[in-house]
Amino acid sequence: MKTVLTYGTFDLFHIGHLNILKRLKEQGDRLIVGVSTDEFNAIKGKKPVVPFEQRIEIVKAIKYVDEAIPEETWAQKREDIAKYGVNVFGIGEDWRGKFDDLDDEVEVIYLPRTSGISTTEMKRVLSEFDERHVQSLKNTLDTLSQIVKELS
DSSP states (O other): OOEEEEEEOOTTOOHHHHHHHHHHHTTSSEEEEEEEOHHHHHHTTOOOSSOHHHHHHHHHHSTTOSEEEEEOOSTHHHHHHHHHTOSEEEEEGGGTTTTGGGGGTSEEEEEOOOTTOOHHHHHHHHHTOOHHHHHHHHHHHHHHHHHHHHHO
16 A cells, blocks of 8 residues: 655645645555644744634545644654655645655655645735725725615
């Protein structure tokens, strides 16, 4: 049995996440996914929108995923490789070269990202909807509602 291991935050789960999990599953018989905890993300300088407990449940529900585990430290990767009998470590190409040191134990592969989608970009777009913009939208809707009432 060929076991594949990957890690990620999987915040605001989108088609890019699904595509990489599908491609990783195609690399072996079993796919184990480490989902970064909120505490570990804080160490990495990330602040997920979706809490860890929900993110790991989403990942567990994906048909390509055989097991989802918490990722709590950088050093955990070597421990998990031994613990789960991993043959392939795979991750997105944006991490290219960062995990080459694992190639003494497993095959390391970097997969291309899905173009046109990223959690970072989604968060940037969502951040545009600050309180001032939301209030402006509400005011516009109130005005439109009033116009509709007057025309009725």
